[in-house]
Amino acid sequence: MLLYNLRLAWKSVRRYPVLSALILLGIALGVGVSTTFITAYHVLARDPVPGKSESLYYVRMNSWGAADDPFLRTRTPPPLITWRDALELLKSRIPVRGTATFGARLTVFPPGGASPLRQRGRLVTTDFFPMFAAPFRYGGPWSREADAQGATVTVISSALNDRLFGGADSVGRTIRVEKAELRIVGVLAPWRPRVRAYAPLSDPLAAPEALFLPLALTASMEMRPAEMQMDWRNPAPGEEKLPYASRLMINEVLFMELWAELPDAAAVRAYKSFLNAYVAEQKKLGRFPHPADVRVTSLLDLLDEWKVVPPQTKALAAISLLFLVVAALNLIGLFLGKFLARASTVGVRRALGASRWMIFAQHLVECELMGLAGGCLGVLLSLAGLAVLNRVYGDGPDGVPFFQLDLPMLLAAVALSLLAGAIAGLYPAWRICAIPPARHLKSQ
């Protein structure tokens, strides 16, 4: 019967080609537009570190010292912490993993004397890689000992590895970065998280950095932060003459992101009281003059608080869903007209023994056929739409497009088109099957 109904649907499509094309176009536009913008939203809003984000926490506290504290007005602590606090807090054993990190600009000297490259780099501790699920192609993270000793090692991105070594396994080779010779211990696989979850403050939608270096190299390599930094303290006379390492320890520049992996609520509580104790201790030393405002914020809450997903994306997704509703309303009208124009043939079929349900099924099959066909066309439209979006958001350096139609979204698009077909078809199919069979038999 399904096959017969499909054949009837096909005949009906051929009988009303213009109307059918309009219906198809309507579904395709509705599904295409909504799939495009819902995908954009879905890509930006989905969990950036699946399976881990529940246990990743960001640490903030108010170490601002000046009389004018801009953060008292906003009622939030500063978004970043100082070097000395980060180093001290990293020593806590309450988190199962922890990392403190900042972004830097690095000059990389390719082996063989080609002209140097300016690259974005990030100083991290080894826990960074498992915490943010960085995928490795060759090698792996450096050891905790390397972190402790400030070993001259590095992990590079797949794009940089392609550029410097033609994509070959470069683990064990050495590259010069700034003044230091660094041994490559790991090469990442192509990695393009939609949100740079570990540094959501500055350009969160940018691609990950090209190089990762042990945080302990900061002092010896005199690494300067290249992303946001805040300062309220004027250096004392002669302070500039001190070695960089000492200056790091006495300045109050806020430039570090501190992340802790806390497995459960008990650990969060324990860590919070540890932080409060730390602040209390620092207050005794004359730091932290403002009310202690220690925040331990989960990754997802932080992304929410900092509005990392552009709010317009959400508005567009909502508007595009409404678009689908209008398209479906439109289809109701078109289907209704198409079906009612055929009311007499339905009368004949009823007279010949088709039950109401059979007529209903016949028409619903037609709607779903149009829904599916329109949906396929809509998916093609949305691929084109996403290609346009990608031209602006930019493909990652690893060649991974920013917005991709993944399998869940593809299934959602198919479901959406079936749903549109059903929603648009239910009422007209019901109307047509509810017509008393005798009404249209007399005159044609």
Add this chain to the structure above:
Amino acid sequence: MEFGPIFRSLLRNRARVILIVAEVALTLAIVANCLGLILDTRAKLARPSGFDDEHLIAIYSNPFDDRLRDPKLLNQLVDQDRRALAAVAGVRAVSETGLRPWESSGSRTSVRVPGTHDEPVPTQAAQADPGLFDALGLPIVQGRDFTEAEYDHGADAPADEVQPVVVSRALADQLYPSGDAIGKAIAIADESERFTIVGIVDRFYNPFGEASEKIMLSPGRSAGFDFGAHYLVRTQGNPGPLLPQLEKALLSVDKGRLVRLRTVIEDRDEYHGRDRLLVASLDAVMALLVLVTALGIVGLTSFSVAERQRQIGTRRALGADRLAIVRHFLLENWMVTSFGVVLGVLLAYGLNFGIVTWVAGAKLSPATVATGALALWAIGLGASLGPALRGSRVPPAIATRNV
């Protein structure tokens, strides 16, 4: 006119009426909100920086040669660079400055009138050489420019020395509302540094943080080994073709560095990229939506005309002329559309409330809603015109036809 009979006949075709009303109302709600977003974003996109963007080039010079870690050598290099850049044919002005037009980066601070406890005013801050104002095409409308001596001295000046600054009109007016800011004092909010306002520039706009119209420019060198030097070059003509020559000029001064050149237009386009995309997306959604709705109205009206061929024939037989038939259908559609438009205005405000509350955005202006309502009205009438004309061509004889 025949309002009564048409209204009663509409009541008997409820499905069709509800469909058109819902479609028109939803479309109006969406279109009005899209329009609001588009107008807001367009206004943001159209906002001029007050600089000669079209003729500006931003240059980054990042030294890697350890020789250049010596600040004295670096300063010499900067002066040589400025001269070399200025000597390239087609260059109108050159400046070494930390100010980065359209890059959403720079430095910020809070200032206030010294000795008061006014709320600190957030402002952008940058160091510059005296060439900056000529390079930006940003005239000093009151007061004076920096001197070369102030620039040389600026970076090394002790913190307790009062420095001259040029500020934007927006900052000057906020600190000194009576308009007599020249010669007045200004201080970092914690009063660790003090300045004297020596000049004022008009029309400053550089989107960065919360203070896009406020800037405090002080004389001084901002180049260093770690962050390199940043130059702005203003050209006489199209800046694009000059890029290779400028790069060559810099590298001929010293090769121990990386040089990156970009036109400011490129930076501006990049800054506007996502907003432009938003506008384009909204434009597309709006156009397609209106198309879909118009098609829907055409379809529904066509069906209603087809369904009532006999009725039309009867009317014609009873003496209605073609115009009367067209008028009948237009009137009917006008009533339905009007109903949808009224409902749509309410929905538009409802949707806007939702967007403002849960997403972000500005409140709808009545003018926008009115524009959308008028447009939908016109579309509703326009879309029903075709089917109505077709209806008017139904021959009266159809009334007497039996089969």
Add this chain to the structure above:
Amino acid sequence: MPMLKMDDVSKIYRTGLVETRALRDFSLEVDEGEFVTITGPSGSGKTTFLNVSGLLDAFEQGKYWLDGMDVSRLSDREMSRVRNEKIGFIFQGFNLLPDLDVFDNVDVPLRYRRLPARERKARIEKAIAMVGLSSRLRHLPSQLSGGQQQRVAIARVLAGDPKLILADEPTGNLDSAMAREIMEILEQVNEAGTTIIMVTHNPEHAARAHRQLHIADGRLVDFERITPFPLNRVERLEPASRQVAG
């Protein structure tokens, strides 16, 4: 056992405040194998009677047995099944499905009966052969003359092998030659044992039936039994030679 038995059936149409009794306490018995014609002025209730007896329309009061089965209060599904298996309709306007060819049109009721493909094919070809249109299997209705279209409609009925045929002015849209042809086919089908009830305006056609009924104001007014036709008065049908040009 009568093929059709109605006891005091009433059918009321309501439009707004006006109530129209289309059938009033209508009672009728039609025996198996009978050929009954119904005449009456327009609006008298002829079509309502056909709709009710064909289970196309529900009725308010009374009882109705079809082929010994009480069909007074059936669900839509049950009614559809009875229509499909026991009743065949022939209409004045033919009511062929315009986008289906001859073969597919005849196929429609068999589809709803969910017969296997082979049996459907056999029945369709046999029925079309009986009305002499075997050479036009793949023609669309619009490519056929009115008489041919009505023959397709009859083939559609025959393929379903119904017990009762309800014909609503089957010759009303045809010229007299074609009309005669259709009447001859119907009589032949009746010969084979199928009960036929036919509404007609044509007194000549009405007179050819076993029994003539007259309806006025929703009631039977005449109840005159006439003798059945002797067999030899029916002309034999030669399907192959009966094609009408055009």
